Amino acid sequence: MTATAATTARDRMLLAKEAARSVGRLTDAEKRDALLAIADAIEAATPAIVEANAEDLERGRATGLSVALQDRLRLDDPRVGALATAVREVAALPDPVGRVLDERVLPNGVALTKVSVPFGVVGSIYEARPNVTVDIAALALRSGNAVVLRGGTAAELTNAALVDVMRDALADRGIDPEAIQTVDSFGREGARELMHARGIVDVLVPRGSAQLIEAVVTESSVPVIETGAGVVHIVLDASAPLEWARDIVVNAKVQRPSVCNAVETVLVHRDAAERLVSPVVAALQEQGVTVHGDDRVSALAEGVVPATDDDWATEYLSLDLSMRVVDDLDDALAHIRRYSTHHTESIITQDDASAERFLAEVDSAVVMANASTRFTDGAEFGFGAEVGISTQKLHARGPMGLAELTSTKWIARGAGQVRE
Template structure:
C-alpha cells in the first residue's frame, strides 16, 4: 500500500470563521495507532471496490428495490434521525458553527420527508447503465456502440450536510456505483444513523451493505487516504467552501470533479420589469441564503437604478438583508454599507448582498467575468437582444433569463437529487445527476472480420 502524506485539509467549509474539526486522526485507544487506521481504511476501500463489481451488474429492479427501502427507512425513522441531528446541532452551536452551516446541518421532519421523496423520485428515473450513447455499423459488418457504465467507486468529501449522505447514496446506487463518504465531524451522529439505515436497506434488497460506507470515524486520516486512494476510488467529488475544494483538487491523486463556490450574480437590465426584479432578487437571496445558488451580487443598469433599487433593496432590507453597495447604490439607498473590493468575490452564505450600478450590459458581463465562480448568473430584462447576448457571452454552468438563481438544483432540474454542481468544463458541468456518475465504454461485435 502506498504511503499517505500530510494534507492541509480545511477544518470546515465555513468561510466566515473556521471551527476545529473534533474528529481524531486515528481510531481506537491504547496501542492502536496509525497502522490500525491504515489497515482499517484499506479493508474498507477494498470492500467498496468489491461492492462496486456487484452493483455494476445489478438489475435495475434490484437497485430500485433498495431505493424503495431507503425511502421507507427514512420515513419510518424520522424521530431517530432528528434526535441524532439534534446532538450535532447542539455541538455545532457550542463550537460556534455559523448560522449558514447550522442551517445546512439541520434535518427536521420536513427535510427528511423531502429526502425520502427525492429517493423515490430517483427510483422512477431511467437507469443510465447500459444506455447506448451512439453507435454505427462499419462497411465490413462490424457493429460498434458506446454505452454508459458506472465509474465504480465514487468518493465524496463534504461537511455539515447530512442531506448529501442520502442524495449521494441514492444517485450512486441507481447509477451502479459504490460510494465512500467523508461527511465530517459536524454531522457525525446524523450521518452514522443515515448510513446505517441505508446499509440495512441495501442488504434487505440483496445488495452488499458496503455499497455505501462512511470514513468519518477515521477523521482527517480518512480524508487524506480517500484523496490518495488511486486504484480503489475512481473519482472524488468535494462539496463545500472554496478552501475545501481547492485542497482536494490540489492534494488528490484521484481524479476530481470540481464543484465550485457560488459567487452568483443577477443583472437588472434597463428594461427590467420592476415586479419581476423585486420578486426574483428577494427569492434568490432570502429563501435560503446558506446555499450555493443564492445570489451574492446584484448589478443594475445605471439607466434603471433610480427606478428599480429603492423597491428591490427596500424589500430585501425588510427581510433583514444587509446591502453592501457602491457609491451610486448608497446615494439611492442610504441604509447600505460601503462595499469593499473583497465583497465582489465573497460567497456570503448569509443575509448579505453586494450591489453595484454599472453603465451597461457590457460592464455587467465584464464584472461577472472578473468575479464569478462560474456557477449561476441571471439577467432580468425585456430586451430579447440583451437576453441572448447574456446567455451567449456569460460563461457559467447555468445562465438564466428572468428567473431566480435558486433553480440551479438537481431536484428542480428533474434529477431527483444532485451529486453537486460542477463548475468545471470536463465531463460534467452544472447540476450532476445519474448520467454524470457514469463513464462510457465501446462495445464492438463482429463475425470474423479482420482489419486489412
C-alpha cells in the same frame, strides 16, 4: 451492524471496489427494490438514528458548534422520515445505466455501441449534514455505483448509524453491503487516503463550503467534480422592467439566502439606475437585506452600506447583497468575468440583442434572461434529484442528475475483422 474485516481506509475502499462489480450489474428493478428497502430500514431505525444524533449534538454543544451547524446536524423523527422519502424519490427515477448513447456500424461490419455504465466507486467528502450521507449513497446505488463516504466529524455517530442501517438493508436483499463504506472513523487520514485512491475510487464529489471544495480540488489525485460556490450576478439592463427587476432580485436573494444559486451581486445599467436602484434597494431592505453598494448606488438609495473590493468577490450566503452601477453591458460583462464563479448569472432586459449577447458571452454553467437564479437546481430542471451543481467544465456542468454519475463504454461486436 454488518461485520467488516477492513482495518484501514484503503481496505474499505478496496471492498467498495470489489462490491462495485456486482452492484454495477444489478437490474433496474433490483436497484429500485434495494433503495426502497433502505428507505424502510431508515424509517424503522428512527429511534437508533435519533439517539446517535443526540450524542453528536451533545458533543457539538460541548465543543461549541454554532447554533446554525447544530440545526443542520439535528435529526428528529420528521427529518428521518424526510431522508426515507428522498430515498424513495431516487428509487422512482429511471435507471441511468444501459442507455444507448451512440450506435454505428463500421464499413468492415464491426458494430459499435456506446452505452452508459456506472463509474464504479463514487467518493464524497462533505460536512456536518447527515442528509448527504443518505442522498449520495442513494444516488450512487441507483446509478449502479459503490460509494465511499467521508462526512464531518461532527456527525460521525449519526453517519455511522445511517451507514449501518443502509448496509444491513443491502445485506438483507442479498446485495453486497460493502458497496456502502464510510472512512469517518479514520479521521483526517481517511479523507487523505480517499483523495489519493486513484485507481480505486473513480470520481470524488466534494459537498460543502468553498474552502472544503478548494482543499479537495487541490489535494485530490482522484478526478473531482467541483460543485457549488456561487458568486451569482443579476444584471439590470437599461430596459429592465421595474417589476421583473424587483421581483427577480428579491426572489433570488431572499427566498433561500444560504444556497449557492442565491444572487450575491446586482449590476445596474447607468441608464436605468435612477429608475431602478431606489425601489429595488427598498424592496430588498423591506425583506431584511443589507445592501452593500458603490458610490453611485449610495447616492440613489437610503441605508446602503459602502461596498469594498472584497464585497464583489464574496459569496455572502446571507441576507447581504452587493450592488454596483455599471456604464454599459460591456462593463457588466467585464465585472462578471472578473468575479463570477461561473455558476449562474441572469440579465433582466427587454432588449433581445442585449439578452442574446449576455447569454452567448457569459461563461457560466447556467445563463439566464428574465428569470430568477434560484431556478438553477436539479429538481427545478426536472432531473428528479441532484448530485450537486457542477461549476467545472469537464464531464458535467450545472445541475447534475443521475446520468452524471455514469461513464460510458464502447462495445464492439465483430466476426473476425482485422485492421488493414
